[in-house]
Amino acid sequence: MNLRKAVFALLVSVGLVLCAPTLMHAEQKPLGISRQDLTLAHYNHRAWRLVDGAPPDIWALAQAPDGFLWLGSGSGIYRFDGLVFEEIRLRSGQFPSSNATALLIAPDGAVWIGYFTGEISRLHDGRMTNFSHSDSVVEQLAQDRDGSIWAARSGTHGGLFHFDGKRWKRIGKQQGVSGGTAYSVLVARDGTVVVATESQVLMRRPHGVRFEVVGNSRGVSRLAEAPDGKIWVSGDVRRTTRAAGMPGFAVVPGSASPTDRADRMIFSHDGSLWQTNFGGGVARIGRLSSPGAAPMIERFMPEDGLTSPVAVPVLEDREGNIWIGTNVGLNRLRPVSAVTVLKVGEDSARTFRLTAANDGIVYVASGRMLYRVVPEGDLELLRKLPEPVGFLEADGQDLVIGQGNSIVRLAKGSIVRPRYPPAPSEIVSWGADAQGQIWITADNFGGYRLSPGGWVAASLADQKLAGRFVFSHTVTKSSDWLYAQDHLLRRVGPLFETVTTKGPGIGHITIVSEGRSGPLVGGELGLARLGRSHFQTISAAREPALRGISGILQTPDCEVWINGVRGLLRTTCDDLKIAFDDPGKRLRYKQFSAADGLPGVAQQNGNGSTLTRGGDGRIWIANNLGVAWIDPARTITNRLPPPVQIRKLEANGRIFADVDRVELPAGTRDVRIAYVAPSLAASERIIFRYKLVGVDRDWVEAGTRRDAFYANLPAGKWQFQVIAANNDGVWNKQGDSLSISIAPQYYETTWFRLLCIVLVLATVWLLYNWRVRQHRSHARDLAEAQLGERERIARELHDTLLQGVQGLMLRFQAATNAMSPGSREHVLAERALERADDLIIQARDRVRGLRARERSGELVSLMEELAAQYRSDGLSVSISFQDRLEPLAPELAEQVLAIVAEALANILHHAQASEVTIEIDRGRTHQTVVITDDGIGFPIEVIADSGRAGHFGIQGMMERANAFGGWLRIENSAELGARVVLGIRLSPFKG
Known part of the structure; x- marks a missing residue:
């Protein structure tokens, strides 16, 4: 490319001398903008x-179907999403050259690449196919309606080439094309193939076989198709007689000049021709299709x-942006809604004043410069004033201007100085009320009204507020x-009174x-509306765009424009009412910023409003870097x-x-x-929402962030979804999705969980x-x-008490033997000895009961032995089970048997019963023993007191039951007798 660069450099140097003057800056001259014409000022x-x-x-x-912008450069192939440049790297294979000069992206996504060295590549689905051809430069690629590809090559072995799906074939004389260099080729919408060679411009009609010469050319010529279907050619071209009857072919005016000859050119959707010139820079030519209208040529230069x-x-691109590539960067011209007409410069101060007169004329002042814009007209310098403008106000069709501490009036084009007395300090605001009374604000002194005797301070209900106020007269x-x-x-x-006891809560008030x-009140920290008795507020914390408000404009059709440090907002009366009435609702608005053509943000150092409306409906905005206008009827919406x-x-x-x-491994x-x-219009303003189904309950508001992070994501199958909205809030609700599968660790598997459950159980x-x-x-x-204690007691009874009683009985027997047989004393002694024998027998039985018997847990057999003893005493005992x-533990069985024995003894001696029934039953957690008799039952006081005073039988039974964790219940039967219910716990955890 060294030769080409050298040619470019030479042509640029010539072009800088010969080319037409470039677009003048707004702060130097009027732009000459007509509302009916798009110009570079609209970009x-x-x-x-x-x-x-x-x-x-x-x-x-070239732009791909997925929206990416592809760039062919001297250092390789790149693609661009509006923010980041990404070099295209192949997974396998390689590019034949790093110097790409032509790009074509087919509808199926295949990328055709032409190189400076003559090769052509096809990249599709990650597969690269290279076609060799040397000693020529691929100038341009075009696709026919049948999907075949055309290539224009320049150089020694250049010419027009056609790819039929298998190989490249040179188009020669048999098809009407002479050999040599081809600079440009295009396929028109009707299927006509047009090619520009170094000597001819040729066309082949749809379904035609041969190319026809429609023009003769000298040197480089380029082709472009206008929206109306006309083919335009740039260069030193003369139409042939054959082309005379073809209205669809025309030559770009003035393009025969070497400096104005197009290197590349296109038509935008509005019918303007854009071309990069060999002489340097970019030219935009409008009105080419307007009959009888002279072309409007604008230049965009360094x-x-x-x-x-x-x-x-x-x-x-498909969003209407114009992209221009140079040898040191990429440029985008985006159509915007605002047109900047005045910027901070040598003739402009940093503060701008705006007002609109009753006749619809808008006046703009900056420093000592006074400008005027008539409806449907352009900004023009009206005059230069002797002093800087302190304020600017319209009074009918006249203009009132502050000049230090005095006032001048512009009436019918002439300056008139009213005979007002000097103000206490510089006048920063002026107004006239409905009665014609004139009011001013003197800087640092407060409000004054004009009286016959001079300026009189405004009467305030609260004098502590004097000296700090300005008038909201501008609006x-x-x-x-x-x-x-x-x-x-x-x-x-006659007084000014505070409207409410509680202020609007928006910081310092800046505009009314x-x-x-x-009544809308703007402040540093939000917007408020004054009701009958209180303020309704939309704070900047709730709506950050309402910060630093310095201009509010309400139009007759109920649109509301708000100018602040976050940009210019356009909303409606209805949307404001909704937001004021419901603090949970967001304010709906369209926002305009520097990216939409505004010069900076709302200026904060003026006392008047930074918004006004002209007679033609245009909204005029004063920002910290200049003045712009927006036509509400033609705002740009993506x-x-x-x-x-x-x-x-x-x-x-x-x-x-x-x-x-994506399938991810365990762990x-x-x-x-x-x-x-x-979206190439304003990628930095695209906002995203994403959601991981099963993890996020609702959409995550990501803002402009372009990645999502998830930590400690468990194993499983997940679906990630993402959607986006463009710079004007239009959502792509379908978005894109990604299935994610994470394999489980062994401890996350079903069989491991089941094993854990089994182990826990x-x-x-x-x-x-x-x-x-x-x-x-x-x-x-x-x-x-x-039992041990009982055996010890038994031994003690046997070894001491019974042995002692036995000894005493032997002595009594000896004494008895000494008595006279048959005497009354002998008979009484014999009876006493017999009674003592019975007591000894009973005592031995008790001792035997205290002794540990053979251990057994079979409760039924033990019960049968016990029942047999009481049957011998005349008590009928039956057992059911x-x-x-x-089986019970032997120790537990002994305790149960002792309770039953005590119950039977009580029945035998006290119940006067003839029959006793013992029922043994087993439940899930208990065994029960129910002893029922047909006797006289228990006295009421015995049941109530759980025993008789001085007797321990029932109390002992209950103590034994409690000792082994059981329970005992004693009750009288509903008909006859009593019931003793013993509960025996089988499980220590239940019951």
């Missing part, structure tokens, strides 16, 4: 230079922001309001506007939803790119998902059995201790 310029990541030597541009005079490719056209800091006063009769939305694409997923150091499904916890939405069962054994062991130890009874 916002943005540049990406080498330091921003842009590649050098950009020779070709002094206007173009990154370099060496500009080659030019492209209009209200009256002096009924005073405001400063956070106080708002309204005139009631009256209109169909009511209605194309941005295409959303998930670019890659990162996990465990691996990157998965351009996939719809993956943290993932990062990157996504884009290549087994552990519970083991603990249960251990607790049962522990309980039984405790009961056994207690019973053994009791279930087939399956759980």
Whole structure:
């Protein structure tokens, strides 16, 4: 490319001398803008230079179906999403050259690349196919309606080539094309193929076989098709007689000049021709299709922001942006709503004043310069004043201007100085009320009214507020309001009174506007509306765009414009009412900023409003870097939803790119998902929402962030979804999605969870059995201790009491033998000895009962032995039981048997019963022994007191039951007799 660069440099140097004057800056001259014509002033310029990541030597541009902008450069192939440049790297194979000069992206997504060295490549679905051809430069590629590809090549072995799906074939004389260089080729919408060679311009009609010569050319010529279907050619071209009858072919005016000859050119959707010139820079030619109208030529040069005079490719994307590539960067011209007509410069101060007269003329003042804009007209310098303008107000069709501490009036083009007395200080605001009374605000002194005796300070109900107020006259056209800091006063009769006890809560008040939305009060920290008795507020914390408000404009059709440090807002009366009435609702608005053509943000150092409306309906805005206007009838709205694409997923150091499904190994916890939405109009203002189904309950508001992070993500199958909205809030609700599958660790599998459940259950069962054994062991130890104590008592009774009684009985027997047989004393002694024998027998039986018998847990057999003893005493005892009874521990069985024996003894001696029934039953957690008799029952007081005073039988039974964890209930039967119910616990955990 060295030769081409040298030619460019030479032509640029010539062009800088010969080319027409460039577009003048607004602060130097009027722009000459007509509302019916789009001009370069309607475009916002943005540049990406080498330091921003842009590649050098950009020779070709193309937009893919997915919205990405592709760049062919001297350092390789790149694609751009509006923010980031990404070099295209092949997974396999390689590019034949790093110097790409032509790009074509087919509808199926295939990317055709032409190189400076003559090769052509096809990249599709990650597969690269290279076609060799040397000693020529691929100038341009075009696709026919049948899908075949045309290539224009320049150089020794150049010419027109056609790819039929298998190979490239040169188009020669047999098809009407002579050999030599071809500079440009295009396929018109009707299927006509047009080619420009170094000597001819040729056309082949749809379904035709041969090319026809429609023009003769000398040197480089380029082709472009206008929206109306006409083919335009730039260069030193003369139409042939054959082309005379072809109205669809025309030559760009003035393009025969070497400096104005197009290197590349296109038509935008509005019918304007854009071309990069060999002489340097970019030219925009309008009105080419307007009959009888002279072409309107504008130039965009380095002094206007173009990154370099060496500009080659030019492209209009599907959102209407114009892209221009140069040798040191990429440029975008985006159509915007605002037109800047005045900027801070040598003749302009940093503060701008605005007002509109009754005849619709808008006046603009900056420093000592006074400008005027008539309806449907352009900004023009009216005059230069002797002193800087302190304020600017309209009074009918006249203009009132502040000049220090005095006032001048512009009436019918002449300056008149009224005979007002000097004010206490510089006058910063002026107004006339409905009665014609004139009011001013003197800087640092407060409000004054004009009286026959001079300026009189405004009467304030609260004199502590004096000296701090300015009038809101600029908007209200009256002096009924005073405001400063956070106080708002309204005139009631001769006094100004605070409107409410509680202020609006928006910081320092900066502007008041009256209109169909009511009195609106703007401040540093929000917007308020004054009701009958209180303020309604939308704070900047709730709506950040309402910060630093310095202008409010209410139009007759109920639109409301608000100018603040976050940009210009356009809303409606209805939307404001909704937001004021419901603090939970967001204010609906359209926002305009510097990206939409505004010069900076709302200026904060003026006392008047930064908004006004001209007679033609245009809204005029004073910002900190200049003055602009917006026509509400032709604001630019991007209605194309941005295409959303998930670019890659990162996990465990691996990157998965351009996939719809990702399967991640076990142990993956943290993932990062990157996504884009290549809307090239204003990518920095695209906002996103995403959601991981099953993790996020609702959409996550990501703002402009372009990646999502998830930490500690469990194993499973997940669906990630992302949607986006463009710079004007148009949502792509379908978006893109990605399926994510994370394999489980062994401890996250179903079989492992089941195994854990089994182990837990087994552990519970083991603990249960251990607790049962522990309980039984405790009961056994207690019973053994009791039995041991009983055996000790039995031994003591046997070895002491019974042996002693036996000895005494022997002595009594000896004494009895000494008595006279048959005597009364002998008979009494014999009877006493017989009674003593009975007592000894009973005592021995008691001792035998205290002794530990053979250990057995079979309760039924023990009961049968006990019942047999009482049957011998004349008590009828019957036993009933279930087939399956759980054997009891021998110690527990002894305690149960002792309770039953005590109950039977009580029945035998006290109940006067003839029959006794013992029922043994087993439940899930208890065994019960129910003893029922047909006797006289228990006295009421015995049941109530759980025994008889001085007797311990029933009390002992209850103590024994409590000792082994059972329970005892004594009750009288409903008909006859009594019931004793003994409960025996089988489990220590239940019951």
